[in-house]
Amino acid sequence: MLTYAAAEAVLAGMYGLGSDIQGKAFRARLKHLKRLGVPLGSNPGRGTKIWYHDEQLFQWAFCLELAEFGVDPTMVVSFIRTSWEDIFEHFKEARHRPQGPTELCFYAEPRFMAAQVSGEGKPFDYQWRDAGKVRIAGTRRCLVINLSAMVREMDILRVGADSTQPKEQ
Structure with a gap:
């Protein structure tokens, strides 16, 4: 489990952000995701200390990865709500x-305009593929996130930010 500060440090580290940036725009992005409901079910109220588990950290990280592709946060949060279990x-x-x-x-083939205009369908038609089997022949546009590499990087960053270990005096 991680405190908010430790979770923020892991997530900021994924994007090579220092504490000066972490304290401004990046923190605002995380707070915006929290207002939209990510991590799912973590609204204990003001002043209550929250400990974040891997699942919640993964939710934030996945949202941030989709943001790197320019996907609107409200669409990302909607997608997370409907597809998070998978x-x-x-x-x-x-x-x-x-x-x-x-x-x-x-691996996803985004269909944002069609989903928004028609009100039907999913904004992401996605699949899970081995990295060695990702092919885009015949596909006009796609988005690929290497989950294995992402988790590996998060695990490494977490070692430095892990707040569950007692600090030596």
């Missing part, structure tokens, strides 16, 4: 995949 199962699987062609990737 995504989380794959996060757990990704942790155990070795580095290389069997790393687990989220």
